[in-house]
Amino acid sequence: xxxxxxxxxxxxxxxxxxxxxxxxxxxxxxxxxxxxxxxxxxxxxxxxxxxxxxxxxxxxxxxxxxxxxxxxxxxxxxxxxxxxxxxxxxxxxxxxxxxxxxxxxxxxxxxxxxxxxxxxxxxxxxxxxxxxxxxxxxxxxxxxxxxxxxxxxxxxxxxxxxxxxxxxxxxxxxxxxxxxxxxxxxxxxxxxxxxxxxxxxxxxxxxxxxxxxxxxxxxxxxxxxxxxxxxxxxxxxxxxxxxxxxxxxxxxxxxxxxxxxxxxxxxxxxxxxxxxx
Amino acid sequence: xxxxxxxxxxxxxxxxxxxxxxxxxxxxxxxxxxxxxxxxxxxxxxxxxxxxxxxxxxxxxxxxxxxxxxxxxxxxxxxxxxxxxxxxxxxxxxxxxxxxxxxxxxxxxxxxxxxxxxxxxxxxxxxxxxxxxxxxxxxxxxxxxxxxxxxxxxxxxxxxxxxxxxxxxxxxxxxxxxxxxxxxxxxxxxxxxxxxxxxxxxxxxxxxxxxxxxxxxxxxxxxxxxxxxxxxxxxxxxxxxxxxxxxxxxxxxxxxxxxxxxx
Numbered sequence: 001x002x003x004x005x006x007x008x009x010x011x012x013x014x015x016x017x018x019x020x021x022x023x024x025x026x027x028x029x030x031x032x033x034x035x036x037x038x039x040x041x042x043x044x045x046x047x048x049x050x051x052x053x054x055x056x057x058x059x060x061x062x063x064x065x066x067x068x069x070x071x072x073x074x075x076x077x078x079x080x081x082x083x084x085x086x087x088x089x090x091x092x093x094x095x096x097x098x099x100x101x102x103x104x105x106x107x108x109x110x111x112x113x114x115x116x117x118x119x120x121x122x123x124x125x126x127x128x129x130x131x132x133x134x135x136x137x138x139x140x141x142x143x144x145x146x147x148x149x150x151x152x153x154x155x156x157x158x159x160x161x162x163x164x165x166x167x168x169x170x171x172x173x174x175x176x177x178x179x180x181x182x183x184x185x186x187x188x189x190x191x192x193x194x195x196x197x198x199x200x201x202x203x204x205x206x207x208x209x210x211x212x213x214x215x216x217x218x219x220x221x222x223x224x225x226x227x228x229x230x231x232x233x234x235x236x237x238x239x240x241x242x243x244x245x246x247x248x249x250x251x252x253x254x255x256x257x258x259x260x261x262x263x264x265x266x267x268x269x270x271x272x273x274x275x276x277x
Numbered sequence: 278x279x280x281x282x283x284x285x286x287x288x289x290x291x292x293x294x295x296x297x298x299x300x301x302x303x304x305x306x307x308x309x310x311x312x313x314x315x316x317x318x319x320x321x322x323x324x325x326x327x328x329x330x331x332x333x334x335x336x337x338x339x340x341x342x343x344x345x346x347x348x349x350x351x352x353x354x355x356x357x358x359x360x361x362x363x364x365x366x367x368x369x370x371x372x373x374x375x376x377x378x379x380x381x382x383x384x385x386x387x388x389x390x391x392x393x394x395x396x397x398x399x400x401x402x403x404x405x406x407x408x409x410x411x412x413x414x415x416x417x418x419x420x421x422x423x424x425x426x427x428x429x430x431x432x433x434x435x436x437x438x439x440x441x442x443x444x445x446x447x448x449x450x451x452x453x454x455x456x457x458x459x460x461x462x463x464x465x466x467x468x469x470x471x472x473x474x475x476x477x478x479x480x481x482x483x484x485x486x487x488x489x490x491x492x493x494x495x496x497x498x499x500x501x502x503x504x505x506x507x508x509x510x511x512x513x514x515x516x517x518x519x520x521x522x523x524x525x526x527x528x529x530x531x532x533x534x535x536x537x538x539x540x
Binding site: 164166167169170171172173174175176180184185188191263265266268 | 328331332333351352353354355356357359361363365366367376377379380381382415417431432435441
């Protein structure tokens with residue numbers, strides 16, 4: 001089958017459009033973000049919007065610099081809280097997903113309860129968590145966990161439950177145990193689903209921890225924004241939003257990079273749809 | 278008569294409902310190292326037969342014996358190949374072929390220590406089916422025929438004494454299919470495993486098999502049996518010899534008879 005012949009081919013020169021060039025593609029997200037800020041700045045100045053309604057980006061960045069000490073400290077708190085909650089969500093989501101995905105009985109038994117549980121707005125749970133654990137880091141971690149573990153579980157379960165029956169037969173006729181079928185086929189097959197869910201779970205984990213910090217905490221970005229807006233320090237409140245956005249994008253980029261390393265086969269070696277490309 | 282695979286009045290019903298009766302009073306014997314093809318009208322329970330013989334589905338009635346032992350659960354050594362290539366997309370062709378070695382005893386215990394030797398064996402197989410140089414390719418980089426060759430290698434790499442083939446050439450074009458018949462014949466001649474091939478291609482059955490079994494419409498059982506007395510290795514042209522053409526026609530008569538009865 002292997003050909004030993006070599007073929008001489010003329011080089012094909014295809015004219016490249018501006019948007020097809022790699023450096024341009026790389027710079028595009030930055031250009032769009034910058035343009036948005038410029039538009040915002042222009043609008044605020046043009047319509048003379050008061051700062052306590054909508055601060056201009058220049059004021060926000062000035063405040064970001066002025067308060068960089070507390071902002072750094074509080075965003076570190078939020079980042080840690082979110083990551084701990086997220087890590088617990090990964091552990092429970094993976095374990096639950098494998099269990100529910102590989103057993104129809106467990107799936108039928110637990111799914112309605114899980115759906116019911118997921119329909120509860122997590123904000124409503126925070127006061128209860130405060131009664132149990134007091135004000136502080138723990139309710140925020142638990143909220144981040146509660147809000148982000150469901151998408152992970154559902155996606156992993158789907159990936160494992162949809163293993164082709166023939167493939168399972170091939171392994172079982174070789175004497176594979178249920179565990180081997182999961183390890184050799186189920187889990188690798190669920191990886192693209194898992195990473196897709198991580199991108200969702202990552203961002204909603206931030207939502208969870210920040211909401212909890214706004215309701216019941218004395219540290220964290222949520223708390224900082226609450227204090228800032230109660231003092232009509234709108235630029236500082238917006239600075240908190242921007243820092244949160246940056247943390248979210250940062251985590252997303254890390255997740256996407258991991259995804260490309262581990263599930264390149266699912267996108268056939270291509271980049272797939274990621275912001276990090 | 279004793280044989281390697283023995284089915285004695287086997288019935289299989291998927292649920293309590295009688296309409297899901299897939300096999301009824303199915304009896305046949307396959308000798309050690311024999312290549313048997315099973316043909317029949319579509320939906321006659323040919324694929325069910327594969328599941329019963331390998332123990333993936335327990336028989337509702339009757340007895341299945343493999344190598345003299347009654348089958349009560351999934352066997353642990355059978356090589357299988359299907360119409361879909363069923364390769365793992367995250368593994369290269371070579372790693373796909375190596376998969377059974379990670380599971381089947383005693384290979385799985387030796388694999389870590391003797392990896393090089395096992396890998397050489399897998400490469401040999403791939404070379405035999407004309408895939409030398411494609412070992413490090415992923416399934417989606419291979420054509421349909423190449424994926425199917427890889428699947429055959431995977432079914433054979435642990436040198437199974439029993440090989441179950443469920444229409445493995447069914448989804449291929451005519452030329453690729455004939456090429457793979459030759460590859461299959463070579464593979465079989467090398468080690469002579471016992472093979473049960475389910476197919477609806479009568480030329481394929483006649484070219485590859487020592488004996489062809491015809492199944493009735495659902496619920497399936499064996500209604501006819503024909504020996505193929507042709508020396509091996511066989512050439513593709515032999516399927517056009519009058520004797521073989523007559524055999525194909527004879528088999529076709531039986532199958533249309535079975536279909537008419539079902540209708």
